[in-house]
Amino acid sequence: MTEADSDPALSELAQRIKHWGSELGFQQVGITGIDLADAEAHLQTWLAKGFHGDMDYMQRHGLKRSRPDLLQPGTLSIISVRMDYLPEAAATSQQALDDPAAAYISRYALGRDYHKLIRNRLQKLADKIQAEIDPFGYRAFVDSAPVLEKAIAEKAGLGWIGKHSNLINRKAGSWFFLGEIYTDLPLPADPPNNHNHCGACTACLDICPTQAIVAPYQVDARRCVSYLTIELHGAIPVELRPLLGNRIYGCDDCQLVCPWNRFAHLTGEGDFKPRHQLNSQELIAVFAWTETEFLAKTEGSAIRRIGYQRWLRNIAVALGNAKTSPPVIEALTARREDDSELVREHVLWALAQHH
Structure with missing residues (x-):
């Protein structure tokens, strides 16, 4: 058991963070540490195969992507959040995809850009934490820096990475965005998602x-x-x-x-419609x-x-x-x-x- 796990004040703060996250519209909030060794190995293998194509930024930052404390010095914990974005029933989307005359756009991009909305919510979450404990070190990310967001979310218990490489949650599928707050607070980590439920499905x-x-x-x-x-x-x-x-x-x-x-679940966010x-x-x-x-x-x-x-x-x-x-x-x-x-x-x- 770590110091964070045994500190009642930090455990209480972790619970409050999850409550505040829910109030701000996140469907789930998890907390994890910064050891991403397994994900780092997977990433290095992927890059070595050239699977990133012209996405040079995937290797430009060295190990900062898989070592959070290199990207944001002093990081001890990561708060991981997810927010549903599905704007319409899947059957409706499938109907558009099946119509050769229709212009099919990935459903995440039909509404307003999610980066700003989620970043603003993460900032509000950080503000609430700061109001509770005084200034602390943090940095918020929404698909905007070298961050292994799916690996982090999996470690934080938000789901498992499926065979298609997206994160899947047993109760919510995969139609959701992810965001993170890197922080210097030694918060207690949630148990990772150690169960992959893809089974034999292909x-x-x-x-x-x-x-x-x-x-x-x-x-x-x-x-x-x-x-x-x-x-x-x-x-x-x-x-x-x-x-x-x-x-x-x-x-x-x-x-x-x-x-x-x-x-x-269909999104309740008007900006994602x-x-x-x-x-x-x-x-x-x-x-x-x-x-x-x-x-x-x-x-x-x-x-x-x-x-x-x-x-x-x-x-x-x-x-x-x-x-x-x-x-x-x-x-x-x-x-x-x-x-x-x-x-x-x-x-x-x-x-x-x-x-």
């Missing part, structure tokens, strides 16, 4: 449109639709384009098929957006980070995969002379699919 591996889940718990990002449509700056590999279907920003297939997501009908747009309609329209309709959205050219690049591929029709060919033809070489190349590929 649904996520089987459904992956590009077969990016090359083995259980191993995702080759270079084949992943989310990587190809969001992280990749250049041309999408020609051989993978037909496999993207109508997915123009991210991919949810492995979550839609996961049996544990029958326990997922779809904006500008992004959950029901047609490919032809969004392909016609001017850059001004794109910027206006993605203001405050995670989608904006890919920029207008990659947005058009992704939609061009989806239109190449759509059913051949005069409106589809007309929409693509209208952008044959686009100012962007990246867009033109994908438009020409798409047009070739309809001849």
Whole structure:
């Protein structure tokens, strides 16, 4: 038993932190230490295989990602939180994914950018702690620094990392965001999630449109639709384009098929609800957006980070995969002379699919 576990004041504070987190809209709060040795080994193997593709930032920070006290000196404990974001019934999302004319956007990106919302809530949580115990050392993260958030959440008891590499919770599935507060408080750690409940299920591996889940718990990002449509700056590999279907920003297939997501809860956060009908747009309609329209309709959205050219690049591929029709060919033809070489190349590929 550590000093933190035996200190009644610290145990009481840990319980209060969880209560305050719940009041701030987090569905679960867990606390863990900073030993991520197992996750570090997994990360180094993943990087050695080149599975990170062009995501140089995954290795740029050395061991800071897996050693929290290198990233934030003095860190002794990590507060890990999760917040549900599912904006609509999974059946509704599946219906959009099954419609070749629909523009499918990963459900996490339909509303306002989650980074700011969760960061603000984490700051409020830190403020509450500070009001209780006076100033303390901390730093909040929301997918914004070299942090192994899923490994931390697993150690904090929030769930287990599934075969698709997402965190799964028995009572809430996987449709949730994660956030962390690194702190110099020696808080008592919660028991880690030592039970993996994936069993013999391979649904996520089987459904992956590009077969990016090359083995259980191993995702080759270079084949992943989310990587190809969001992280990749250049041309999408020609051989993978037909496999993207109508997915123009991210991919949810492995979550839609996961049996544990029958326990997922719809979000109660208004900011995560779809904006500008992004959950029901047609490919032809969004392909016609001017850059001004794109910027206006993605203001405050995670989608904006890919920029207008990659947005058009992704939609061009989806239109190449759509059913051949005069409106589809007309929409693509209208952008044959686009100012962007990246867009033109994908438009020409798409047009070739309809001849």
